[in-house]
Amino acid sequence: MIKVSVLYPNEEGKKFDMDYFLNSHIPMVQEKLGATLKGGAVDQGLGGAEPGSSATYVAMAHLLFDSVEAFQSAFGPHAEAIMADVPNYTGIQPTFQISEVKM
Amino acid sequence: MIKVSVLYPNEEGKKFDMDYFLNSHIPMVQEKLGATLKGGAVDQGLGGAEPGSSATYVAMAHLLFDSVEAFQSAFGPHAEAIMADVPNYTGIQPTFQISEVKM
Numbered sequence: 280m281i282k283v284s285v286l287y288p289n290e291e292g293k294k295f296d297m298d299y300f301l302n303s304h305i306p307m308v309q310e311k312l313g314a315t316l317k318g319g320a321v322d323q324g325l326g327g328a329e330p331g332s333s334a335t336y337v338a339m340a341h342l343l344f345d346s347v348e349a350f351q352s353a354f355g356p357h358a359e360a361i362m363a364d365v366p367n368y369t370g371i372q373p374t375f376q377i378s379e380v381k382m
Numbered sequence: 383m384i385k386v387s388v389l390y391p392n393e394e395g396k397k398f399d400m401d402y403f404l405n406s407h408i409p410m411v412q413e414k415l416g417a418t419l420k421g422g423a424v425d426q427g428l429g430g431a432e433p434g435s436s437a438t439y440v441a442m443a444h445l446l447f448d449s450v451e452a453f454q455s456a457f458g459p460h461a462e463a464i465m466a467d468v469p470n471y472t473g474i475q476p477t478f479q480i481s482e483v484k485m
Contacts, residue, residue, distance in 0.1 A: 282425050284442070301484055322385050322481035325450070334479050339387070347428070376437050378425035381404055 280317065280380040282341050283350055287371045289324060289337040296368040297323055297338065304364055305340070311361065315353035318343040337371065347377060383420065383483040385444050386453055390474045392427055392440040399471040400426055400441065407467055408443070414464065418456035421446040440474070450480060 287295060301321060309316060319342045324334025344350040354361070365373075390398060404424060412419060422445045427437025447453040457464070468476075 281428070282423075284425070286438070297484065305485065319485065320385075320483065321485035322387070323484050325384070325480045325482055327480070328478035334481065335389070335477055336479060336481075339479075339481065374438055375431035376439060376442075377428045377430070378437065378439075378442065379428055380423065381400065381426050382408065382422065382424035 281344050281347055281350065282378045282380050283344065284376045284378060285340040285342075286336045286374040286376065287338045287369060288374065289334050290371055293370050294368075295337045295371060299368040300338065300340075304368055307364060308342075308361055311357040312342075312353045315344060315349050316342060317345060343380070350377070384447050384450055384453065385481045385483050386447065387479045387481060388443040388445075389439045389477040389479065390441045390472060391477065392437050393474055396473045397471075398440045398474060402471040403441065403443075407471055410467060411445075411464055414460040415445075415456045418447060418452050419445060420448060446483070453480070 305319075305321065309319075319340065322336075322339045322341075324337050324339070326332055326334050342350075344353070408422075408424065412422075422443065425439075425442045425444075427440050427442070429435055429437050445453075447456070
């Protein structure tokens with residue numbers, strides 16, 4: 280199993296519309312990726328290790344797929360439409376990471 | 383539900399012993415946190431968005447708790463012992479983030 284993590288850095292003065300993300304963007308991604316998407320999670324940053332410190336990422340989305348190839352085949356044809364929706368909820372440029380799920 | 387994410391930046395020349403992490407460190411953390419720990423995941427970084435690019439994080443661990451208070455109460459008394467084990471698997475200084483699980 281692999282995980283695609285989409286990490287939105289906590290940039291001062293930039294908005295992140297979590298309601299739009301959860302209720303419009305994610306359902307659109309789910310619809311486009313279909314059964315190839317095996318699961319996912321969305322986290323909203325609260326803080327860092329020290330009390331009162333800010334979170335490194337304002338939001339993180341984690342999407343599960345059977346393999347890198349399965350992700351690429353499903354995402355490729357819809358990449359443009361999915362990325363075109365990003366400005367509707369944030370001006371933050373996300374960082375992408377692909378990981379192998381070990382546990 | 384809240385998630386404590388421990389993110390290990392991919393630093394050139396620094397080791398991360400995934401076998402030790404999975405088979406010794408994580409079981410020790412699970413034993414110390416007990417039933418307060420509601421679940422978790424461990425990811426090993428494979429790459430970034432571009433083919434051939436390196437992952438931002440060599441490893442990520444995500445631990446689930448009912449609340450920030452539940453995490454702090456369970457982790458506090460064992461923080462020193464848990465952190466003292468880190469040099470056994472890596473010289474990387476991890477970044478901590480606490481998030482609210484939205485999905």
